[in-house]
Amino acid sequence: MKNEEYAKFWFETPEESAGFLLWQITNLWQRKMNSALKDLDLTHVQFALLAGIAWLERYEKPITQVRLAKYANTNIMMTSKVIRTLEKKDLILREECETDTRAKCVSLTEKGIQRFEKALNVVKTVDEKFFENKAYDEDFIKNLMHILKLNHGE
Helix, strand or coil: CCHHHHCCCCCCCHHHCHHHHHHHHHHHHHHHHHHHHHHHCCCHHHHHHHHHHHHHHHHCCCEEHHHHHHHHCCCHHHHHHHHHHHHHCCCEEEEECCCCCCCEEEEECHHHHHHHHHHHHHHHHHHHHHCCCHHHCHHHHHHHHHHHHHHCCC
16 A cells, blocks of 8 residues: 555645644753753753742642642643652652642752752753744744643643
């Protein structure tokens, strides 16, 4: 069977597919982030969850693991695994919530705050270089937010 007989692409080349390009860009960006964060003994996912905790701590406490996963738009089981790793690194505290003994609440440790602040500068530098300063362009951000809102919760 020839390729033309079973592959009904809606584009001439893969590079014309927004999904394919987004997938490639996301993977490249994550590799660059992971490489840049390696010296801080963090992966990008670990940084993202630390950032989620840091952001949520500004406005609400206690922060449950489920709340963090919803905020970060991450899988609850994956979030739980990463949280345990961050706890072993002494970057977060993970303890029973006072309001719901079935839930685990998380917060940054002093070491976690220091590591996060260093990582924040690393991530900002990588973003600026990777996106050629478009990461802070208002239209670029609005377009990304629009796509996220259209597809959130599906």
